[in-house]
Amino acid sequence: MAQHHHHHEHEGVALSDAAKVALEKSGEQWTDMRAAIFDVLAGFEKPASAYDIAEAVSKARGRRVAANSVYRILDLFVGANLARRVESVNAYVANAHPDCLHDCIFLVCDNCGQATHLDDDSLSTGVRAAARKAGFSPERPVIEVHGRCADCD
CATH class of the missing domain: 1.10.10.10 (Winged helix-like DNA-binding domain superfamily/Winged helix DNA-binding domain)
Known part of the structure; x- marks a missing residue:
């Protein structure tokens, strides 16, 4: 959740x-x-x-x-x-909210170059947990999804 x-x-x-x-x-x-x-x-x-x-x-x-x-x-x-x-x-x-710290996810449009920033700690928490399970100490997950934004689709 x-x-x-x-x-x-x-x-x-x-x-x-x-x-x-x-x-x-x-x-x-x-x-x-x-x-x-x-x-x-x-x-x-x-x-x-x-x-x-x-x-x-x-x-x-x-x-x-x-x-x-x-x-x-x-x-x-x-x-x-x-x-x-x-x-x-x-x-x-x-960062439009510099007073709040989250791992972020970027949705990057390969057509127009726009990048939409999402905060979803549940996803990054899972990435951090998987890294720790593999014996790795995660500093900061980098999650970027490339595709086409709604305006370009």
């Missing part, structure tokens, strides 16, 4: 504020560059690569921002639960 609870889905300024609070709780600072990268990431409709984000931040700031700097900040965001990495396409999405 899946455990469900209500997520407060943040948007816009509320999402940036929630991300700032979550990052500071993890002991990190919310710098201007981190804020700029988070705001750009949150503005994408689809998963964004570090290069997409670097280009958008560079345009907004009027000076070049290196993709490797963006990667470092994205790694920090993933570690602090502000962003999720869609592993199979090497891209990132902002």
